[in-house]
Amino acid sequence: MTELPSSPPKDLEHVFYPKSIAVLGTNRVVGTVPHDIFVNILRDNFQGIVYPVSPKERFVSGVRAYKYIIDIPDPVDLAILVFPSTVCNLALEQCGQKGVKSAVIISAGFREIGGIGLQREAEIKAIAQKHNISFIGPNCLGVINTDPLSHLNASFARKMPQEGDIAFLSQSGALCTAVLDYARAKHIGFSKFVSFGNKANISEIDLMYYLKDDPKTKVILLYLEEISDGDALMKAAHDITTESGKPILVLKSGRTSEGAAAAASHTGSLAGSDEVCDAALRQAGMIRCTTIEEMFNNAIALSYQPLPRGKRVAIVTNAGGPGVLATDATVKQHLTMAKFSEETLSIYRKTLPATANIKNPVDVIGDARADRYKVALGGALQDPGVDGVFVILTPQSMTDIENIAEEVCDTISKYDKPVYASFMGETDVAVGINILQRRNIPHYILPESMARAFASALFFKQYRDQTPEHIAQFTDVDDATVRRLLDDARIAGRTYLPETESTKILASYGIPVLPSGLAMSKQEAIALAARIGYPVVMKVVSDEIVHKFDVKGVMLGIRSDNEAGEAYDAIHRNVKAAKPDAAIKGILVEKMVEHGEEVILGVKRDSSFGPVIMFGLGGIFVEVFKDVSFRVAPVGPRSASEMIKEIRAYSMLAGARGKKARDIRSVEEFIQRLSVLALTHPEIKELDINPLIVNDEGSGCFIADARIML
């Protein structure tokens, strides 16, 4: 990730731990935001002084009010602005005069309404800069800090959440209140809770860095509607994950692939904004969630339990069917069912009934009570071949749910391995679920959610523990040639570089091109084909034709002089019929490789994340199969290797069904070379190498076709 220019440090300590607060624009009208925010701070026992500032009230909730903040005789650490947006500039200016360094601007009516709102936001940003004020908002719900040292509810949420070690940062205020309500029902607590609204000054990145060093926060949840600086987000996530070991879970709305349809290249078409976002978040170690429920399912696993050391899961159940469901869910998440040691099996044989299934999943049978769960769970946890345990319970007439829940909690406290539970049902199991939730055992209604949470925790553990990736430098690249070709195209006003020029650029970056030549006549085509050696491919070259197959401008498998002459004529005929206005620059005659796997390599410049590299199964059906993977540049050797392994067709490259393995190492290298090219030459907007022919192991790869869009 690139180094970012450092912005002035934001004063977040006074946002979360102020000694004194002024609420500017409060009133005495119960049920309004200006009133309720002040009262929430008072009622929720803020550990400091709070001053109401109101133009016409003498007091609010029994506390003496000041007309202006500058009238307050004592210093003020934090200003909460609840004035109408039209006068927030005046209020913030007075905050500056008072020497306030931190603010939360709750008021709406800024950038989010467009027009005059944009001017208002620009004005408050300028005032904040003049007085060196850090502020959250505008257009937000506010800030909550459950730490008893502060106990601040500077928000208009109905109730203060309980203390916990999960921090929640949200771009949407309305979502915050829903999340608080959801979390309360599940006994989930928070360390910090921030609605950051328009992020005109303090951004999610600033907040994330603050939380990195916050001893009260163990897990960071992030709800985003837009990613304004993808590079900064990735860097922050990487820093936090690797330096402080705190996982970041992201719920990013807007999963549509807008803009992809208009793309000219295969890569542009496949690399929609959401696909890129998915890849970028994962690349930076973030766990992307698709729903609030999934986000909290993962969050409680990461917050309450130790991280799994590996993917071997044991399942303890009192019912066969749910055990099978949990097994399916486990395997689907690429986890494995643990194989018990002989010692564990021996314990089970001695202590469980003969009818119990002592293999994984361990079925303690429907009449199991707490003692049997204790034995089964303890046995699994002490087994060195087990990395985590799923406890499943269905309520049967003899099932003592309460005792089993207590026993599960007691047993797992003796081991440093994660245990998740699924007490299946609703009414009868409620008492057990309540115990599990209160004692911080992650509970899931569905085994699928449980397995997904385990897989997320394992992903985080593996990301956190991996060694830093070294980004390769290539000294053999010819940037001068690339520069010249790109400049020529730019000066000529061209935005598309046909195959002949694109392959020259790629060859300058050490990506080999098949022997070829440009024929301007039928005789030249025949002579070229004979010199290159049959079989050959012939293709039209034209600035106006991006997809040559669509105009029947490609002839494959030409094996003789006669066929070469016929192909030359046929291409001219086909192109004239399909695109009469296209100027034909010539016919490219190229060596045809018959034994190789066709893959695609591509580049697309994403508006949030910058250059993105794509790899996948190539050929003309690439958009049909969509078997591709993405990484944001720069791409190092490990990431390149992962990109290749991620596609479904990987086994074809690795040597499936008796076929020889292909030269995957060359592909890894070319992915990295392409990444450097994309970073060095930002004018390349889209690039396709399709296909790249991958030969047998040790025999390299060749570009068979390529195009570049500027």
Next chain:
Amino acid sequence: MEKSEIKARVEKVIAIVLKVDPSEITPTANFAFDLGADSMQSLELIAAFEEEFDIEMDEQKAREVQTVEAAVDFIAGYLK
């Protein structure tokens, strides 16, 4: 109508609608920031001015008026 009369009648309306002491109604006083008008009271003020001066104001433009002296000038524009 003389500007001084408009000013006096504007101040009277403000004192009634916003329930503020007349001494606080200075020419540069901002309706929201200095006199505590919320969004509902701002609309009430516009309606009260229209009734007081028997005029019909452009509501969008009237909402942009923020101070007492600006209100006097704005209303005077309708009374020419």
